[in-house]
Amino acid sequence: xxxxxxxxxxxxxxxxxxxxxxxxxxxxxxxxxxxxxxxxxxxxxxxxxxxxxxxxxxxxxxxxxxxxxxxxxxxxxxxxxxxxxxxxxxxxxxxxxxxxxxxxxxxxxxxxxxxxxxxxxxxxxxxxxxxxxxxxxxxxxxxxxxxxxxxxxxxxxxxxxxxxxxxxxxxxxxxxxxxxxxxxxxxxxxxxxxxxxxxxxxxxxxxxxxxxxxxxxxxxxxxxxxxxxxxxxxxxxxxxxxxxxxxxxxxxxxxxxxxxxxxxxxxxxxxxxxxxxxxxxxxxxxxxxxxxxxxxxxxxxxxxxxxxxxxxxxxxxxxxx
Numbered sequence: 001x002x003x004x005x006x007x008x009x010x011x012x013x014x015x016x017x018x019x020x021x022x023x024x025x026x027x028x029x030x031x032x033x034x035x036x037x038x039x040x041x042x043x044x045x046x047x048x049x050x051x052x053x054x055x056x057x058x059x060x061x062x063x064x065x066x067x068x069x070x071x072x073x074x075x076x077x078x079x080x081x082x083x084x085x086x087x088x089x090x091x092x093x094x095x096x097x098x099x100x101x102x103x104x105x106x107x108x109x110x111x112x113x114x115x116x117x118x119x120x121x122x123x124x125x126x127x128x129x130x131x132x133x134x135x136x137x138x139x140x141x142x143x144x145x146x147x148x149x150x151x152x153x154x155x156x157x158x159x160x161x162x163x164x165x166x167x168x169x170x171x172x173x174x175x176x177x178x179x180x181x182x183x184x185x186x187x188x189x190x191x192x193x194x195x196x197x198x199x200x201x202x203x204x205x206x207x208x209x210x211x212x213x214x215x216x217x218x219x220x221x222x223x224x225x226x227x228x229x230x231x232x233x234x235x236x237x238x239x240x241x242x243x244x245x246x247x248x249x250x251x252x253x254x255x256x257x258x259x260x261x262x263x264x265x266x267x268x269x270x271x272x273x274x275x276x277x278x279x280x281x282x283x284x285x286x287x288x289x290x291x292x293x294x295x296x297x298x299x300x301x302x303x304x305x306x307x308x309x310x311x312x313x314x315x316x317x318x319x320x321x
Contacts, residue, residue, distance in 0.1 A: 003029070003293075003294060004029055004030070004031055005029060005030050005031070005069050005070050005093075005289075005290045005293060006031055006033045006034075006067055006068055006069045006070070007024045007030055007031065007032050007033065007034075007068070007069070007070050007071070007072060007286075008032075008033060008034035008035065008036065008062045008065060008068035008070070008071045008072075008092075009021065009032070009034070009035050009036070009046075009071065009072050009074065010036050010059050010062060010063075010071055010072070010073045010074070010075060010083060010087075011036060011037060011059070011073070011074055011075050012035065012037040012039065012042035012043060012046065013074035013075070013097075015074050015097065016046075016072065016074045017045050017046065019126075019282050020072050020074065020124075020282060020286075021035075021045075021046055021049055021050070022049065022282075023280060023282030023283040023285070023286050024072070024286050025049055025050060026280060026283045027283040027284075027286035027287045027290070028287055028290075029287065029290045029291075029294075030286050030287070030290055032046075032049075032050050032053065033050075033053065033054060033067055033068060034053065034054040034055070034056060034062050034065055034067070034068050035053055035054070035055050035056070035062070036055075036056040036057075036058060036059045036061065036062035037055065037056075037057070038057050038058060040055070043055045054067075059083065059086075060086075063086060063087055063090035063092060064090065068092060069092065069093060069293075070092060070093035070094070070095065070120075070289070070293065071087050071092045071093070071094055071095070072095050072096075072097070072124065073087065073094065073095070073096040073097060074097045075097075076165045076171045076172065077099055077102060077165070077171060077172030077173070077177060078102065078170065078171045078172040080096050080097070080099070080100050080101060080102075081100070081101050081102075081106050081109065081110065083096075084096050084100065084110060084113075084121065085109070085110070085113055088113045088114070088117050088119055088121060089113075091117075091119070092119070093119050093120040093121070093289070093293055094119070094120070094121045094122075095120075095122055095123075095124050095285075095286075095289050096121075096122075096123055096124060097123075097124050098123050098124060098125055098177075098181055098306075099123075099172070099177045099181060099310060099313070100123040100303075100306055100310075101310055102172045102177070103310065103314055104307050104310040104311040104314050107303055107306060107307040107310055108307070110303055111303045111304070111307070114303060120289060120292050120293050120299065121303065122289065122292075122299050122301055122302060122303060122306070123301060123303070123306040124285065125181075125185055125285075125301045125306070125309075126281040126282050126284075126285045127182060127185065127186055127189075127251070127252055127254075127281065128185065128189055128285075128300055128301040128305075129281055129284040129285040129288050129300065129301075130254055130276070130279060130281040130284070131276060131279060131284075132248060132251070132254060132260065132262050132274075132276045132279075133186060133189055133190060133251075135262055135274060136190045136239065136246055136248070136262060137189065137190045137191075137192075139246055139264060139266075140190060140191060140239065140246075143267070144244060144246075144264060144266045144267065145239065145240070145241030145242070145243055145244035145245055145246060145264065145265075145266060145267065146241040146242035146243030146244060146267055147220070147241055147242045147243075148191065148220065148221045148239060148240075148241050149221055149222075149240055149241055149242060150221055150222050150223070150224070150239075150240045151183075151187050151191075151221065151222070151223040151224075151225075151237070151238065151239050151240070152223070152224050152225060152237070152238050152240070153183040153186075153187075153223075153224075153225040153235075153236060153237040153238065153251070154183070154225055154226050154227065154234055154235060154236060155179040155180065155182050155183060155225075155227045155234075155235045155252055156175075156179070156226070156227060156228045156229075156231040156232065156233060156234050156235070157179065157228075157229060157231070157233045158229070158230060158231060158232055158233065159229050159230075160230065162206075166178050166208070166229060167205075167206060167208060167229075168206075168208070169206065169207035169208050173208040174208035174209040174210075174229075175208075175209050175210055175211065175212060175227045175228050175229045176202075176209050176212050176227060176313055176316060176317060177313065178229070179227045179229075179252075180209075180212055180214070180225075180227035180313065180316070181309060181313060182235075182251070182252045183214075183223070183225040183227065183237065184309050184312045184313065184316075185305075185309045186237060186251060186252075187216075187218075187223050187237075188305075188308065188309065188312075190239065191218065191221070193218045193219055193220075193221075194218070194308060194312075195216040195217065195218050195223070195312055195315070196217050196218065196219060197216065197217040198214065198215070198216050198217075198312070198315045198316055198319050199214070199215045199216075199319055200212060200213065200214045200215070200316045200317075200319040200320035201213045201320060202317075202320035202321070203228075205230075209317075209320070210228055210229045210230045211226070211227075211228035211229075211230060211231070212226060212227050212228065212316070212320060213225075213226045214226070214227075214316055216312075233257075235250065235251055235252050235253065235257055236248065236249065236251065237251040243266070243267035244264060244265045244266045244267055245264065245265050246262065246263070246264040247262070247263045247264070248261075248262055248263075249261045249262075249263070254276055254277075254279055254281055255276075255277055255278070255279060255280070255281075259275070259277065260275060260276045260277050260279070261273055261274065261275045261276070261277075262274045262276070288300065
């Protein structure tokens with residue numbers, strides 16, 4: 001990559017502190033130069049990581065910073081569309097935390113803004129950049145497990161804090177938008193297919209889904225998964241075929257959740273294992289976004305792909321309502 005991409009972050013959210021700021025710092029061709037927060041104490045961990053980091057006391061000031069080329073937006077879900085459009089209008093490339101919108105139709109506005117600006121604008125689905133998922137897709141395409149029949153998965157964690165933004169419907173909370181998006185997007189990514197029919201059972205608390213069971217019919221195979229915010233943390237994905245299966249031990253939080261491996265029992269009757277414990281999927285995402293800005297390679301999670309995932313979440317919420 002020929003040019004260094006100078007990054008700013010809108011807000012000192014936990015994911016920015018623990019994952020994205022270190023990823024920008026580690027990624028080739030990227031430098032974290034600015035943060036916007038009105039709380040100096042929340043800026044301290046970022047400044048410890050990047051001495052000399054410029055701290056703006058409001059978001060508009062960061063967007064006006066001429067030394068910022070691209071912004072990462074980790075704000076509460078209901079603010080994503082508005083601040084993404086503001087950042088694009090300010091001439092910044094934008095990588096926005098998922099869900100980038102609360103409804104699929106809102107993404108159409110973002111696609112129009114991206115196309116009119118000529119800037120890069122995408123959703124920060126880090127899993128789409130993890131090589132374990134490229135490996136799973138190759139296995140499926142090569143027929144390693146025969147014809148795919150069924151996919152199953154789960155993604156859960158335990159959070160009962162009533163003050164957490166995920167507990168507030170007005171802020172776009174709920175387990176589906178937080179973690180249910182991952183079984184959806186990885187199934188679509190690995191298979192290249194879109195769901196034809198959906199069913200769902202949702203357990204609500206305070207207007208947000210705290211547990212969901214989902215069944216989906218895809219062309220030629222089915223998907224079932226559950227997700228929730230009131231269970232002990234767990235995640236897995238399994239692809240079951242006529243002649244074998246593929247299992248992922250840490251499909252979404254690779255390296256963080258635990259041993260990150262893809263295991264598959266193939267048509268040759270042999271069990272295979274490939275590990276990915278050194279991969280930083282966030283840094284790979286930042287590098288991929290920089291390559292897209294430079295015009296080297298297309299970003300592999302474009303807004304059109306994000307729109308398909310949001311349409312799936314919209315349909316699940318409607319089916320479970």
